Amino acid sequence: xxxxxxxxxxxxxxxxxxxxxxxxxxxxxxxxxxxxxxxxxxxxxxxxxxxxxxxxxxxxxxxxxxxxxxxxxxxxxxxxxxxxxxxxxxxxxxxxxxxxxxxxxxxxxxxxxxxxxxxxxxxxxxxxxxxxxxxxxxxxxxxxxxxxxxxxxxxxxxxxxxxxxxxxxxxxxxxxxxxxxxxxxxxxxxxxxxxxxxxxxxxxxxxxxxxxxxxxxxxxxxxxxxxxxxxxxxxxxxxxxxxxxxxx
Numbered sequence: 001x002x003x004x005x006x007x008x009x010x011x012x013x014x015x016x017x018x019x020x021x022x023x024x025x026x027x028x029x030x031x032x033x034x035x036x037x038x039x040x041x042x043x044x045x046x047x048x049x050x051x052x053x054x055x056x057x058x059x060x061x062x063x064x065x066x067x068x069x070x071x072x073x074x075x076x077x078x079x080x081x082x083x084x085x086x087x088x089x090x091x092x093x094x095x096x097x098x099x100x101x102x103x104x105x106x107x108x109x110x111x112x113x114x115x116x117x118x119x120x121x122x123x124x125x126x127x128x129x130x131x132x133x134x135x136x137x138x139x140x141x142x143x144x145x146x147x148x149x150x151x152x153x154x155x156x157x158x159x160x161x162x163x164x165x166x167x168x169x170x171x172x173x174x175x176x177x178x179x180x181x182x183x184x185x186x187x188x189x190x191x192x193x194x195x196x197x198x199x200x201x202x203x204x205x206x207x208x209x210x211x212x213x214x215x216x217x218x219x220x221x222x223x224x225x226x227x228x229x230x231x232x233x234x235x236x237x238x239x240x241x242x243x244x245x246x247x248x
Contacts, residue, residue: 026111027066027069027112028073028194029070031060031062031067031069031070032079034060034062035050035056035060035070035074038056038059038060045090046091047089047090047091047092049086049087049088049089050080050087050090052087053068053088064246065245065246069114072197072198073194075197076193078091078093110190110192111190113195113245114242114246116191117238117245118242120184120187120238121238123180123183123184123187124168124171124234124238125230125231125232125238127172127175127234128171128221128233129227129230129231130175130180131171131172131230132221132222132224132227132229133225134174134175135174135222136174140222142170142174143170143219143222146163146167146170147215147216147219149166150164150167150211150212150215154212160208167215169184169185169188171218171234172184172185198245199245202247211241214236214240215237217233218230218233218234221233
């Protein structure tokens with residue numbers, strides 16, 4: 001199916017500009033709006049194939065992670081269809097590409113997956129270091145139990161994800177600072193449909209194995225009261241997850 005060489009529209013700010021009604025738009029929502037503007041400038045209609053992800057990122061001068069978040073949001077909202085091995089298409093049932101992408105076509109208004117990961121990379125390595133210094137024996141037992149549950153339940157996606165959450169929150173609780181626990185709970189609660197759809201695109205048995213190995217290194221450092229080691233192990237874990245979800 002034919003695609004068009006698209007010229008980028010004038011770029012709106014990507015730093016949380018106000019959307020309709022004065023509410024703040026997330027970076028991925030702004031990129032989604034620019035994709036819609038780009039499509040509107042061409043003869044592309046419902047069912048038409050969009051340029052490749054690499055081409056779109058270059059044309060819009062945005063990062064691949066930001067573009068990927070925007071495309072997932074538009075897919076969840078029914079604006080585009082992703083056909084694996086073929087490409088990205090405007091939804092065949094779309095009546096018109098004119099006008100702004102409706103807010104109802106964007107699944108959520110909170111932080112995008114890469115915003116959440118960026119915040120976690122800042123916070124969680126220090127939580128792990130504090131846990132290594134401050135954890136009681138009971139705290140360490142809870143961290144070990146959560147890591148063991150994730151190993152035991154690796155074949156059950158929902159249960160494994162619950163154990164993963166418990167693992168990270170157990171580390172936060174081991175700091176002895178309830179404000180830090182609340183901050184991490186906020187970040188985990190922000191993992192909505194956008195996060196889970198992105199994660200599913202990269203979910204493999206090898207990735208689960210890597211995550212479990214990361215967790216074992218974190219547990220070992222905290223249990224031996226190695227604050228620097230815990231900080232480094234947590235940072236390496238979150239950086240690996242970010243790299244995995246960013247690759248194109």
